[in-house]
Amino acid sequence: MKLTLSVIKADIGSIAGHVAPSRRLREAVEAFIRERAPSLLLDHYISHTGDDIAILMTHTRGEGDEQIHKLAWDAFLSGTAEARQEGLYGAGQDLLKDSFSGNVKGMGPAVAEIEFEERPNEPFLFFAADKTDPGAYNLPLYLAFADVMNTPGLILSPKMSQGFRFVIMDVNHTSGDRVIELNAPEEIYDIAALLRDPERYVVESVWSRASGEQAVAVATSRLHNIAGKYTGKDDPVMLVRVQMNFPATGEVLAPYAIGHFVGGGMRGSHQMPLMPVTLNTGISYFDGPPVVSCAGFCVHNGKLTEPIDGFAQPFWNTVRDRVSSKAMDMRRQGFIGTAMLPMSELEYTGIAEKLASLDKRFAVRAETTAPAASKR
Numbered sequence: 001m002k003l004t005l006s007v008i009k010a011d012i013g014s015i016a017g018h019v020a021p022s023r024r025l026r027e028a029v030e031a032f033i034r035e036r037a038p039s040l041l042l043d044h045y046i047s048h049t050g051d052d053i054a055i056l057m058t059h060t061r062g063e064g065d066e067q068i069h070k071l072a073w074d075a076f077l078s079g080t081a082e083a084r085q086e087g088l089y090g091a092g093q094d095l096l097k098d099s100f101s102g103n104v105k106g107m108g109p110a111v112a113e114i115e116f117e118e119r120p121n122e123p124f125l126f127f128a129a130d131k132t133d134p135g136a137y138n139l140p141l142y143l144a145f146a147d148v149m150n151t152p153g154l155i156l157s158p159k160m161s162q163g164f165r166f167v168i169m170d171v172n173h174t175s176g177d178r179v180i181e182l183n184a185p186e187e188i189y190d191i192a193a194l195l196r197d198p199e200r201y202v203v204e205s206v207w208s209r210a211s212g213e214q215a216v217a218v219a220t221s222r223l224h225n226i227a228g229k230y231t232g233k234d235d236p237v238m239l240v241r242v243q244m245n246f247p248a249t250g251e252v253l254a255p256y257a258i259g260h261f262v263g264g265g266m267r268g269s270h271q272m273p274l275m276p277v278t279l280n281t282g283i284s285y286f287d288g289p290p291v292v293s294c295a296g297f298c299v300h301n302g303k304l305t306e307p308i309d310g311f312a313q314p315f316w317n318t319v320r321d322r323v324s325s326k327a328m329d330m331r332r333q334g335f336i337g338t339a340m341l342p343m344s345e346l347e348y349t350g351i352a353e354k355l356a357s358l359d360k361r362f363a364v365r366a367e368t369t370a371p372a373a374s375k376r
């Protein structure tokens with residue numbers, strides 16, 4: 001059967017700052033979806049990662065379906081009403097438009113969708129990250145789909161040896177989707193040259209070259225591009241199909257042991273290491289560190305199994321300890337150099353305003369003529 005996985009997420013309010021949505025907010029979203037689901041969805045799963053709430057849906061209506069997107073939008077509106085009643089911080093903050101116009105893309109919520117012919121066994125992973133932007137997945141995807149040091153399947157499996165096609169988006173381009181398609185392994189240096197700048201070039205999808213099937217879908221929207229100003233970090237979701245022609249679950253998870261530095265953390269304006277966390281984890285140290293969760297499923301005839309928590313296994317405790325140390329090391333550097341994001345990525349205007357006013361106080365010192373050297 002041809003199945004669509006759609007995950008749509010938004011920050012519509014949270015307790016104690018940008019930490020976690022309230023239980024009543026989550027229940028409001030869940031109740032709304034449960035009530036409307038029977039006519040549209042085969043199954044759904046609702047979770048939160050940091051202050052973002054995500055609705056994962058299975059259906060047969062294809063990508064970008066108006067009714068599916070409206071269902072999520074209306075569920076977020078219902079959650080926002082609850083958030084306002086409770087006085088949650090940032091109630092409705094990611095719902096940037098007043099009325100729904102066919103598709104939540106460009107309206108604030110993040111979307112990742114894949115349509116595919118369901119395999120007899122269909123395992124997939126749903127990632128959600130908070131306090132960071134979509135480029136946070138660049139390195140883990142490069143390692144999982146293009147680097148044999150991470151993914152032995154690239155040499156062990158004849159199908160995977162045919163490589164993967166990366167679709168990469170220039171997210172600075174706001175009038176339409178500007179994308180490039182590059183093939184691994186032949187073009188890995190070109191892929192790397194783009195992915196090194198995760199604030200601008202973002203992996204949007206990855207495809208098997210052996211079968212033509214889509215393996216990965218990433219939510220690539222950038223809130224500051226939509227709203228014209230920063231309204232928060234984008235906190236991207238991602239779907240990854242695994243096993244058979246695709247990397248194994250462990251090959252996709254392994255890169256998160258690095259705890260690589262990503263844009264995010266305190267006021268959306270700092271470089272912090274990405275911490276893999278268990279499902280439904282909140283935020284703490286320095287409004288971070290940026291977190292990523294992973295729920296693994298099998299789906300059969302559109303019905304989801306219960307989720308497996310990709311980062312709950314004891315192995316990840318050591319990783320979390322290491323990431324905590326990395327985070328504290330970076331914080332010792334305060335506001336200097338790479339600790340804070342470049343000007344274009346700051347969520348606030350304070351520094352730009354200060355620089356503009358200080359600029360007027362700069363003066364070019366009059367050149368002093370050096371005394372002539374005495375001749376002997």
Ligand code: F6R
Pocket residue numbers: 011018050051090130131132231232233234235266267268287347
């Ligand atoms: C992302 C997130 C942050 C905030 C940022 C601004 O989930 O919560 O990027 O958007 O910390 O916070 P306030 O609302 O204090 O300006």
Ligand code: MG
Pocket residue numbers: 011018051090232233
């Ligand atoms: Mg937030």
Ligand code: MG
Pocket residue numbers: 011050051052130131233235
């Ligand atoms: Mg968030």
